[in-house]
Amino acid sequence: MSSMSMVAAINSALDNTMGADPSVLVMGEDVGYFGGVFRCTQGLYEKYGAHRALDTPIAEGGIVAAAIGMSLNGLRPVVEMQFADYIYPAMDQIISELARIRHRSGGEFEVPVTVRTPCGGGIRGGQTHSQSPEAMFTHICGLKTVMPSTPYDAKGLLISAIEDDDPVIFFEPKRIYNGPFYGHRPDEHAGARVETWDQHPGGEVPEGAYRIPLGKANVVRNGEAITLLTYGTMVHVAEAAVDACGVDAELIDLRSLLPLDLDAIVSSVQKTGRCVILHEATRTSGFGAELAAVVQEECFWHLHAPIERVTGWDTPYPHAFEWEYFPSQTRIAKAIERVLAAG
Amino acid sequence: MSSMSMVAAINSALDNTMGADPSVLVMGEDVGYFGGVFRCTQGLYEKYGAHRALDTPIAEGGIVAAAIGMSLNGLRPVVEMQFADYIYPAMDQIISELARIRHRSGGEFEVPVTVRTPCGGGIRGGQTHSQSPEAMFTHICGLKTVMPSTPYDAKGLLISAIEDDDPVIFFEPKRIYNGPFYGHRPDEHAGARVETWDQHPGGEVPEGAYRIPLGKANVVRNGEAITLLTYGTMVHVAEAAVDACGVDAELIDLRSLLPLDLDAIVSSVQKTGRCVILHEATRTSGFGAELAAVVQEECFWHLHAPIERVTGWDTPYPHAFEWEYFPSQTRIAKAIERVLAAG
Amino acid sequence: MSEPAVPTVSRLHVPAASSRPGEKTEFAYLNLPPPGAHERPPIDVDALDTRNLAYGLVRVLDDQGQAVGAWAPGLRREQLLRALRLMMHVRAYDERMFRMQRQGKLSFYMKCTGEEAVAIGQALALRDSDMLFPSYRQQGLLFARGRDVVDMMCNCISNARDNLKGRQLPVLYSWKAGNFFSISGNLATQFSQAVGWAMAAAYKGEDDVAAAWVGEGSTAEADVHNALLFASTYRAPVILNVVNNQWAISTPQSFASAGTTFAARGLGYSVPSMRVDGNDLLAVYAVTDWAARRARAGHGATYIEFYTHRAEGHSTSDNPDVYRATDEGEAWPLGDPIERLRQHLTGLGVWDDAAHAAQEAELAAQVTEAWREALTHGTLEAGPHWPLESMFEDVFKELPEHLYRQREQMRQDR
Amino acid sequence: MSEPAVPTVSRLHVPAASSRPGEKTEFAYLNLPPPGAHERPPIDVDALDTRNLAYGLVRVLDDQGQAVGAWAPGLRREQLLRALRLMMHVRAYDERMFRMQRQGKLSFYMKCTGEEAVAIGQALALRDSDMLFPSYRQQGLLFARGRDVVDMMCNCISNARDNLKGRQLPVLYSWKAGNFFSISGNLATQFSQAVGWAMAAAYKGEDDVAAAWVGEGSTAEADVHNALLFASTYRAPVILNVVNNQWAISTPQSFASAGTTFAARGLGYSVPSMRVDGNDLLAVYAVTDWAARRARAGHGATYIEFYTHRAEGHSTSDNPDVYRATDEGEAWPLGDPIERLRQHLTGLGVWDDAAHAAQEAELAAQVTEAWREALTHGTLEAGPHWPLESMFEDVFKELPEHLYRQREQMRQDR
Numbered sequence A, B: 001m002s003s004m005s006m007v008a009a010i011n012s013a014l015d016n017t018m019g020a021d022p023s024v025l026v027m028g029e030d031v032g033y034f035g036g037v038f039r040c041t042q043g044l045y046e047k048y049g050a051h052r053a054l055d056t057p058i059a060e061g062g063i064v065a066a067a068i069g070m071s072l073n074g075l076r077p078v079v080e081m082q083f084a085d086y087i088y089p090a091m092d093q094i095i096s097e098l099a100r101i102r103h104r105s106g107g108e109f110e111v112p113v114t115v116r117t118p119c120g121g122g123i124r125g126g127q128t129h130s131q132s133p134e135a136m137f138t139h140i141c142g143l144k145t146v147m148p149s150t151p152y153d154a155k156g157l158l159i160s161a162i163e164d165d166d167p168v169i170f171f172e173p174k175r176i177y178n179g180p181f182y183g184h185r186p187d188e189h190a191g192a193r194v195e196t197w198d199q200h201p202g203g204e205v206p207e208g209a210y211r212i213p214l215g216k217a218n219v220v221r222n223g224e225a226i227t228l229l230t231y232g233t234m235v236h237v238a239e240a241a242v243d244a245c246g247v248d249a250e251l252i253d254l255r256s257l258l259p260l261d262l263d264a265i266v267s268s269v270q271k272t273g274r275c276v277i278l279h280e281a282t283r284t285s286g287f288g289a290e291l292a293a294v295v296q297e298e299c300f301w302h303l304h305a306p307i308e309r310v311t312g313w314d315t316p317y318p319h320a321f322e323w324e325y326f327p328s329q330t331r332i333a334k335a336i337e338r339v340l341a342a343g
Numbered sequence C, D: 001m002s003e004p005a006v007p008t009v010s011r012l013h014v015p016a017a018s019s020r021p022g023e024k025t026e027f028a029y030l031n032l033p034p035p036g037a038h039e040r041p042p043i044d045v046d047a048l049d050t051r052n053l054a055y056g057l058v059r060v061l062d063d064q065g066q067a068v069g070a071w072a073p074g075l076r077r078e079q080l081l082r083a084l085r086l087m088m089h090v091r092a093y094d095e096r097m098f099r100m101q102r103q104g105k106l107s108f109y110m111k112c113t114g115e116e117a118v119a120i121g122q123a124l125a126l127r128d129s130d131m132l133f134p135s136y137r138q139q140g141l142l143f144a145r146g147r148d149v150v151d152m153m154c155n156c157i158s159n160a161r162d163n164l165k166g167r168q169l170p171v172l173y174s175w176k177a178g179n180f181f182s183i184s185g186n187l188a189t190q191f192s193q194a195v196g197w198a199m200a201a202a203y204k205g206e207d208d209v210a211a212a213w214v215g216e217g218s219t220a221e222a223d224v225h226n227a228l229l230f231a232s233t234y235r236a237p238v239i240l241n242v243v244n245n246q247w248a249i250s251t252p253q254s255f256a257s258a259g260t261t262f263a264a265r266g267l268g269y270s271v272p273s274m275r276v277d278g279n280d281l282l283a284v285y286a287v288t289d290w291a292a293r294r295a296r297a298g299h300g301a302t303y304i305e306f307y308t309h310r311a312e313g314h315s316t317s318d319n320p321d322v323y324r325a326t327d328e329g330e331a332w333p334l335g336d337p338i339e340r341l342r343q344h345l346t347g348l349g350v351w352d353d354a355a356h357a358a359q360e361a362e363l364a365a366q367v368t369e370a371w372r373e374a375l376t377h378g379t380l381e382a383g384p385h386w387p388l389e390s391m392f393e394d395v396f397k398e399l400p401e402h403l404y405r406q407r408e409q410m411r412q413d414r
């Protein structure tokens, strides 16, 4: 057990699986010699060789296609898309192929590919280094979609994803790669120290391999008054907002969007009767829509108030107004107030 | 005024706009000399020339990119993607470019491109000629998403889409290209005549240009007991189901998913207090999720029962079991019963 | 709307077709090199030294049916007779399935008439452990690898014996035991996947090769670019085949060729490339054998354009007479692959018209027999099919809760 | 999980880098043709007749700074002096902005140091009505077209004067009045769009041309294939430029080159292609002028590889010393574009060290002045910015109801 950043935890998950199974390799832009622009694959090139920490041309569609072909020949590729914003050239191979091959072949062929990609804003990356496109992948049957919120979860979920025989899209909230983030605008905390994971329990990560099942949510905080459903960076912002306004909220970190831990969601909302859903992604047809739909389907008779969504706005992620775009503690607190006040 | 199929109505819309504005052209695979695999562009090559009914290489990403460039140089391209199932190679140009250029350029540049594409099942097309991917596009800010249910609407909406200075993704439910469809399995009606549009009021289409605004729903049927929200082919299946079970349902054809006619939806559900949402697309994170989310947000206090979704299953569109996949009158009727019985 | 500011005279160049209805077809522009004209380079050849092959045309059979030149493969007579039989079998199968579609027994069908030599010639030059990534027009590969015709028919009518469980459109076969990859409805995706498969073979130090096929129209898709780039970058043991049958539905090859040969594109990626008479089974076999040896020896990929002609419509949904001249078939100078191999074998004195007619009749009867048997396992409309619930299987390896619930919902609401 | 069945020895070929830290850089493999060696073909040349140019290197300035050979453009001295001044202006601007980023005034910045000749030389050969589709490393185009430096700085600090309303990352400029297209953060998308713009010019019968740029690493993206295919198919009046600075972040050109020149790829699409000394302003101007004449005359596209070297890091987020040898800069044989033009002008007797030093100082002062002015319009962190509500504008031409509601929500919940 030692303290790791999310980057270190991901690196450790890759190291463990590559060490245990020679059919596992990482591939992507700048992941080999350099170790990845976020350093997630650092050291793997030296340890496992150029063919197992494989640099690639800048062709996301070609990278995913090659990974599919490799997986058809007994390998277990872990692809890195340098930013989630750059996954779109690979959409046809992901939607029409990766997600479909098992089903369309009557179960004859399987493609155990994991696609890792950093997502989310809060790093002044502008509209093409900040996106959260997870909802689109949850609409594609045949894909599993995962997003961790701590180094501990990141490692356990990533090992499960790599060992899973189905394709997994694994989103990594880059804002919390190196420390938790509570939604404070940098200028709000001028001079305050940068948060690191060593002060956070989620930063305690075993050196060896362990697994967190895909499809099990984590109840971060028990509460009776209201249920907050979220994932990724927003888990920490939500927790801080709850602490700040001292509400007895139950906070659920979904961790895996598909498969979804419906039992955890339903039992919580049936208990609290109130629900707020939070994500950074744009609002319309975001994953919050699916969550709101299932919650009202499953918990209608227990609901005391409408379910609210606190999300990114339906605009590109702006450079100058990053902190007005990013769902803030204030916005979360006001939504909680409204939902508690209602009914 | 004469009776037209939806194919003829679309052809007429293209003819009207190309005749009125030399900057309008159609482009895509087999749309030129041949007139399109569904015949929607028939005759335009002879009438307007090879450069305005433009055959293209089989490269959906290149087609959309070329259309974007053309629109930046004063043209108004109407792109045909031969099947919605084949739009994915163009996703990066659609999401990262078509949808973003106006905003990211501070309003300096605009890209008035219309992307037409046949969607939906019911033609024994199997999993790659039957998809309904509309929800993904409603999640992409900067795109308008439209789907007509009659020849009359198809023409009026398509002219509005082409004249619109924002990009529009225009879905054409191919099952009703040549006649309305009420969800009867062919074998159920063995020997029954194929439905054509000339028996349907929606088949009455003026020869000249007219416009239906994007963002205005159509209340197909007024009712007090329950609100049905749908679009495309399902409008007709829903209508038939309602007639069959004699429920006093209000049936709303959204026509445009984004912008969405919230007023029409809210005033109806506030009146009926009950809502069923129907679409052919897969369920999870389909557009029905967004509809359920906004309905409960806006109408919570009026709802007497949970909102139900009747959708395609979360599987690829199967060849053999097309009619078990396609949301049937029976499934709709049972959902209506449940929602009416509840509470 | 923007101001109409468009003159009537456009300067935009739009490519022409080899022929359109009412026109007389002219294949003169082909100016074919004579059979036997091309050298056979060493398998470790540098891409640039294949330039003549990429802009030329590898031909073995001359107009008299003689095998000539450095590329003559020296196949044994039994092999040649087997190749002829396989091509005839494919054609008999296509004929039958096409008619069955017209009778409403299939929802859809696609023939490969006139292109049989490509799949048969190539399959015979490969090892059974080599992996095939076909498009929908290489059904010949299945015949060459011994796929039971009844199983193929069951795929096409989605019945209870269909190994794809009723999920796929006719002709989108999959046969893992035969190392034949699931055919995608999305063009060209398999091309770049094949390169990944081949990269994995090299990664594992194995010497199996991958082979992939696309039509000439599909070369416009990004996957073909990706395949060439990755194959070249990692020296993948893969054979990348372009079947140039000159038409993509109604669109002539001129919308994909960029005005040169398809093979030429490979040179820009430093992949040895060649254009081959695709209706000449001996030439097809010879270049494939060469490319397979090259790949196995670790020298990397080969890009091969097979020049052929789509003798019939694109599919049962298509009528070519509305977009191309009806005389294209006769005008086409490279003939019919079956007739040309038949001529060769007749010349060798091991085949004659009687034997040919007898084999034709025998294969037709076999196919009819197979069709009868296929129907005993169910039909598309009447079934029996796989159990309805099987629709929810294989989306994931295990059935997740949400699909379990949807399956129950389906049972309940039928 | 699948059985580990992987031997320790892999046969997978993985390309090498020109240099890695600790190694000595070897550019010997370049074997550069001598300056002036190449012919200047007619503008209606057939693609295959540009083969020597595609595999060679067009050079005008020799090692003594003399302009030699058929490609010597014969620019007037004022033009040459202007080109030098513009390149020096770009470099002064880059230096300043880089330092400002280090001081926390910019969130991010990207220099084009060592590559200035490409954008400046090309812009001077084009007409102002020609449309530019740049990548993020052609800031020189803006200088050549007279963009106000203060406006560029305001783009980079997203302040109240930023014409992009604070929406874009630094360096992703857009300037419609200058026919400079909005730079995308997504690599290469502009390349195929430029072809569409050029197709529209031909459609309208106008003789403006489009020019587009990508880095050599970005040539791997599908958009570059699409651009070449569409440009060739429709003979679009477009100039497709590849800036080969040899690195894509940490990835060497060997992962995109397929082991040959980048220019070579254009030949496979029958687009005339050439490789050019990108650090030789005269050569850059000459080939661009040739390609523009060719396009305007209706002969179609040209594909040009500019061979240069990324002298510094990829961006302010990058430290090249961890992935490439520190001596690459010195080892690089084609020198620095500013020094080489300076040498030429000095040789012509119209320039000297004093003038150079004076201009350097003058431009540095100008940039400092511009920066001061830019700050008066606001800073990234402190503002003033555009009004917050402007975030919701331009998603659509008119504000739709759902965005109106979100804007109100934002006001309410701040």
Ligand SMILES: Cc1ncc(C[n+]2csc(CCOP(=O)(O)OP(=O)(O)O)c2C)c(N)n1
Pocket (backbone or CB within 6 Å): B029, B058, B082, B086, B089, C137, C185, C186, C187, C214, C215, C216, C217, C218, C219, C245, C246, C247, C248, C249, C310, C314
């Ligand atoms: C991505 C994609 N785009 C379009 C289609 C529709 N389509 C099916 S076959 C075809 C023509 C293919 O022509 P070619 O590649 O020459 O193959 P051929 O049919 O001649 O064997 C088209 C456009 C598709 N299946 N997939």
Ligand SMILES: Cc1ncc(C[n+]2csc(CCOP(=O)(O)OP(=O)(O)O)c2C)c(N)n1
Pocket (backbone or CB within 6 Å): A029, A058, A082, A086, A089, D137, D185, D186, D187, D214, D215, D216, D217, D218, D219, D245, D247, D248, D249, D310, D314
């Ligand atoms: C589609 C896409 N993939 C990946 C990236 C991340 N990225 C930004 S710059 C870059 C390297 C580009 O190298 P090159 O094309 O050679 O241009 P250069 O930076 O050398 O000018 C990468 C991979 C991106 N911006 N867009």
Ligand SMILES: [Mg+2]
Pocket (backbone or CB within 6 Å): C215, C216, C217, C243, C244, C245, C246, C247, C248, C249
């Ligand atoms: Mg073809």
Ligand SMILES: [Mg+2]
Pocket (backbone or CB within 6 Å): D215, D216, D217, D243, D244, D245, D246, D247, D248, D249
């Ligand atoms: Mg570069």
